[in-house]
Amino acid sequence: NQKKIGLLVMAYGTPYKKEDIVPYYTAIRHGHRPSDEQIADLARRYEAIGGTSPLAELTQAQANALEKRLNEQQSVYTFKAYLGLKYIHPLIEDAVQQMHDDGIDHAVSIALAPHYSRFSVQAYTDRAQKKAEEIGEFTMTSIKSWYDQPHFIDFWVRSVKDQLAKIPEEERDQTGVLFTAHSLPKKILKNGDPYPDQIRETAEKIADQANLLHYTQAWQSAGKTGDPWLGPDVLNQIRTLFQQEEHFKHFIFCPIGFVAEHLEVLFDNDRECRTLVESLGGIYHRPQMPDTHPLFIDALASTVLNTFE
Numbered sequence: 256n257q258k259k260i261g262l263l264v265m266a267y268g269t270p271y272k273k274e275d276i277v278p279y280y281t282a283i284r285h286g287h288r289p290s291d292e293q294i295a296d297l298a299r300r301y302e303a304i305g306g307t308s309p310l311a312e313l314t315q316a317q318a319n320a321l322e323k324r325l326n327e328q329q330s331v332y333t334f335k336a337y338l339g340l341k342y343i344h345p346l347i348e349d350a351v352q353q354m355h356d357d358g359i360d361h362a363v364s365i366a367l368a369p370h371y372s373r374f375s376v377q378a379y380t381d382r383a384q385k386k387a388e389e390i391g392e393f394t395m396t397s398i399k400s401w402y403d404q405p406h407f408i409d410f411w412v413r414s415v416k417d418q419l420a421k422i423p424e425e426e427r428d429q430t431g432v433l434f435t436a437h438s439l440p441k442k443i444l445k446n447g448d449p450y451p452d453q454i455r456e457t458a459e460k461i462a463d464q465a466n467l468l469h470y471t472q473a474w475q476s477a478g479k480t481g482d483p484w485l486g487p488d489v490l491n492q493i494r495t496l497f498q499q500e501e502h503f504k505h506f507i508f509c510p511i512g513f514v515a516e517h518l519e520v521l522f523d524n525d526r527e528c529r530t531l532v533e534s535l536g537g538i539y540h541r542p543q544m545p546d547t548h549p550l551f552i553d554a555l556a557s558t559v560l561n562t563f564e
């Protein structure tokens with residue numbers, strides 16, 4: 256009889272329908288309702304990508320694929336995946352409760368975000384662990400980061416190479432690759448948060464293995480709050496590249512801090528970055544996000560199995 260292990264797949268969450276936008280955005284703002292103007296602006300961005308984000312469906316598909324892969328790869332345990340979201344149902348706490356109700360006493364938690372920050376992954380983990388402690392006689396191993404898992408790096412190496420292969424050979428040295436991740440408030444640096452270093456390391460590994468000539472890193476999707484955010488912002492970085500390297504023609508965007516097609520990629524990259532690049536006379540390229548690509552699911556599965564060694 257195989258031991259049943261709970262697999263807590265934690266992710267950001269997205270509004271399922273238009274009416275969810277206000278409570279979702281209010282949850283992101285820790286219970287403070289954003290201004291009508293901010294709400295209208297967010298609704299307009301969802302509208303621009305088709306009304307809602309494909310993220311809800313993709314997160315579920317990723318959790319299902321990971322559960323399946325883990326159960327194929329070994330026969331000691333039976334993994335059962337539970338989705339636990341940060342800002343909308345099913346919430347992280349409810350998922351932990353459900354595991355307990357289903358008779359599970361050990362779980363592994365993994366966030367669908369490759370890089371660790373106190374602001375991102377730690378926030379997910381704290382909520383899960385707190386709930387597990389409340390329940391009692393329930394243990395959970397929480398994975399902090401998995402950005403350096405070789406299959407994950409390989410996914411992006413292949414994606415960049417595929418994009419480069421589509422660019423005419425004589426124009427390949429006129430191509431710049433931009434690695435981006437979600438910006439965070441600058442105050443994270445004060446406590447030595449590893450987030451910026453992990454992202455730099457990810458970009459360097461991919462660039463090295465893909466033999467990239469020209470690449471740079473930038474931050475995207477910074478919040479519209481008063482305090483300073485990590486920079487350079489990707490839009491400024493695009494302008495800088497055009498000023499310094501007028502001969503660049505192609506720009507390949509790799510949003511390595513995210514793992515699915517969603518608002519930040521479909522709007523911030525595919526709309527905002529594309530518009531700026533094209534207005535400056537360049538050509539925009541962006542590979543498909545990891546979604547349920549087998550290499551990506553293998554990266555997650557290996558990370559989970561490593562916690563049992």
Ligand code: FEC
Pocket residue numbers: 266267268269270280283284297308309310367368375376437438439440477478479480512513516517518519
């Ligand atoms: O619906 C979708 O398709 C997109 C869902 C979504 C993902 C996501 C990922 C990250 N965020 C991170 C940090 C912040 C910080 C703030 C912030 C604000 C928003 C807003 C929306 C939103 N985020 Fe998000 N993020 C997604 C969606 N995020 C909507 C609110 C409106 C806006 O600013 O656009 C600032 C909070 C504040 O306003 O004070 C900080 C980080 C990630 C990547 C790691 C992860 O997925 O956990 C970091 C997906």
